[in-house]
Amino acid sequence: MRDETSTGRVTLAQVASQAGVSLSTVSKVLNGRPDVSAPTRGKVEELLEAHGYRRSSAGAPEAPLIEIVFHELDSTWAMELIRGVQNVAKETGLSVVLTETGTRHSPGADWVEGVLRRRPLGVVLVFSTLPDDLKKKLWSRAIPFVIIDPAGDPEPDVPSVGSANWAGGLAATRHLLDLGHRRIAVITGPEDMLCSLARLDGFRSAMGMAGVAVDPALVRFGDFHVRSGRTHAAELLQAPDRPTAIFAGSDLQALGVLEAARVLNLRIPEDFSLVGYDDIPLAQWSSPALTTVHQPLVGMAEEAARMLLRLRHTTPPPPPTDTPRPLPPTPTDQADTRIEFGTRLVVRDSTARPPGQRG
Template identity: 45%
Template sequence: MAGAAKRAAERTTTLAEIAAAAGVSVPTVSRVLNGKRGISESKRTAIEKLLDERGYERRKSRREMALIDFVISSLDTQWATELLRGAQAEAAREGADLVITVTDGHPAGTPDWIERLTARGTDGVVLVVSELADGARDELSRLQVPVVLIDPVGTDTESYVTVAATDWAGGRDATEHLLGLGHTRIGFITGPLVLECHQDRLDGYFSALGRARVATDSTLVREGNSLTPGGQKFGGELLDLPDRPTAIISGSDEQAYGVYLAARERGIRIPEDLSIVGFDDVDLCQWVTPQLTTVRQPLAGMAAEATRLLLTLSRGDAIANPRVQLASELVVRDSTSAPGAAQRNARSTSAS
C-alpha cells in the first residue's frame, strides 16, 4: 500500500504545489532540482524535504541549464527571425535553453500551456508582441514566474519589465526626413494599434507634422497588420485617392514591400513618383529595388536584452530599470527623394 501511495503522489505532485508549500517561485524549486547555486542552504533544505515528503519524481536526466520560454505571435517574418537570433545568442552566452511557443495572434496562456510551463520548471517567459490571457496573467503571478515583455500589448503592462525601441522618435524621424525632402502629403500605414510600438510611431508622425505646421489628414492613415498583403491593400487605397500622397511611411519593412507592389500595379515609380519609408531594417530592405529607406530597430539587441533581464529576475536579482528602450536609427537608401515634377504640378493644380 505504501508503494502504491508513493506512486500516486509521484503522478499528482507538481512543481507548482511544491513551490506553493515552500512559499517560493517555481523557478526556485527548479533550481534546487537542477542543483544550481544562488539559493540559501535553509531554503534548499526546506524544498528538498518537501520534494521527498510529497514523493516528487526526480528524473535523472533533468537539465543543468536554465530554461526560457520564448512566446511570439508568428515565425513567418524576417522580423521574428531577427528577434529569435538575438534571444538565442544571449541564451547561449548565459548557458540557457529556449522553448519557443507561437501564438498565431491569440492570447498566450491556456491552462495546458501553464501546466507544461510549470512541469518543465521554466525559469521565466519572454513575451513578444503577444497578450497574456487574464487567467494566465494571474496564474504566472501566483507561481512567481518572471515575465519580460518585448513591444508590449495594451496598457496593463506596469507590473512587468518591458523592452522596446524608441518608436516615437522613429516615427518622428521618418516623417521629418520626408518633410525635409519637400513632401507635405505623407501617408502612414501602421501595424496593429493595440501594440504600443505602432501607436508610438503614429504619434511621432503626427508630432512631426504638427511641428512643421502641416495639416493632418485622417484619410492618409490606415491601420494594417505589418504584413505584405496589408501593405498592398492599404497602400493601394492610399494611391487610389484623388489627391494621393507623394510619400508613405509603413509600420514594417514587409508591409512597405506591399506598398511597392501596389505602386507597381499602378505604374507608379519609386522614388520618382512615390517615396516609401519602412520600419525594422530587416534583410528585405536591401533585396528590393530600389533599396528601402527605413527606421532601423535593434531587434536582435532587444531580444538579447529581454533574455538577459529575464535571467536576472529568475536568479532573484533586482532590475535597475524596468522600462528599457533601445535607440532606433533612420537608414536612408534609395526609396525616398524629393517629390517629382508631376507630383509638384498636381499639388499646384489642386491648390489653385
C-alpha cells in the same frame, strides 16, 4: 518544502489539508500536470496565491531552456528576435524553444500549463500582454518572464524591453517633410498595439510641428505584414489625389507597398517616396533599397534574454527604474526591468523630393 508567506510560513501539506486534497495533488498542480480536475486545480491555486507561495528557484528542477513566445511566427522580423535570444542561449549553454499562440496577444491558460510542465529558466514574450492570473502562476513557480514590445502599456511589475517608437515615427515623417512632401500617408500596425500607436503619434507630432494637417483618409491601420501594406497602398495610390509619400509602420508592410507600386506601374522614388520601419536585412536588398527606421531587434532580444537570467535570482520581481537607460543599454543591476532602445533613421534610395519639385 516550506513556502514563505506575508504572515509566516506554510507547508505544502497544510495547503493540501486546507484544500481537502492529497499532498501529491498539490504537487501535480505545482508541476502543471494535466491529470487534476479544473475545480481542484482552481482551489489549490487560490490557496497558493493566498499564502503568497513562491517556489524557490534554487530548489526547483529546471530545464536548460529559454522559451520565446510569438502570436505569429512567419517573418524575417521574428527571425531577428529569435537570433538575439539564441545568441545569449549559446553564451550560457542553454537551448531555445519556440511557441506560437495564434492571433491572440495574450497566451491562454493552456499555454501557461504547458510552461509549468516544461519549466524553462524563463520566458520571452513578443507583442503580448499577460493577465494577472497567468503572471501569478509564473511568479509562484519562479519562472521569470520579459515582454518585448508589449501589446499594451505594461504594468510596473512587468519586465519589458522596447524601443523608441514615437521617436522613430517622428524621424521618418520629418525626413519626408524635409524633402518637401506634404501629402503623406501612413500605414501603421494594429489599433490595439502600443508600438503601432506610438509610431502613429510620432507621425502626427511631426506633421503638427510642421503645420501640416493630417488627412484622415491617409491614415490606415494594418497588421505589420506584407499583405496589408499591399492592400492599403493599392487603395491610396489609386485615389484621385494620391499621396506623394507613404510611411509604412513596418518593413514588411513597406514591401507590400513596393508590390502595389509594381502592379500599378509606379516608380519609387520618382512617383512617390516610401519609408519603412525595423530595418530588417531585406530592407537594404529591396529595389530600391528601403529608407527605414532602424530598431535593434537582435539587441532587444539579447537584452530580454539577459534580463531573464538576472531575474531568476530576484524574489519578487523588482520594481521598474524611472531612470532613462543609455542606448544601447548596459544593465548594471537587477532593478533594470524596463529598458528602451533608441531608434535611428537609415536613408537609402526609396525617398526623394516630390514629383515636380526636383531641380
